[in-house]
Amino acid sequence: MTIRVLIVDDHPVVRSGIAGMIETDPEISVCSEAGDGKQALASLAS
Numbered sequence: 001m002t003i004r005v006l007i008v009d010d011h012p013v014v015r016s017g018i019a020g021m022i023e024t025d026p027e028i029s030v031c032s033e034a035g036d037g038k039q040a041l042a043s044l045a046s
Helices: 012-022 037-045
Strands: 003-008 028-034
Touching: 003 012, 003 037, 012 028, 028 037
Parallel strands: 003 028
Antiparallel strands: none
C-alpha cells in the first residue's frame, strides 16, 4: 500500500524540495501540490 501525500505551501520551490525528498521513499507518493488551502481543498474534491 502506497501512502499518498498532498503538499501545500505558498512557495513553489519549497513544494518542489519537499516532493523531491518524499519521492525518494518508494512507499510514499505525492498525489498533488497546492499553493494554498483553497487550492488544496479543490484538489481533494476532484
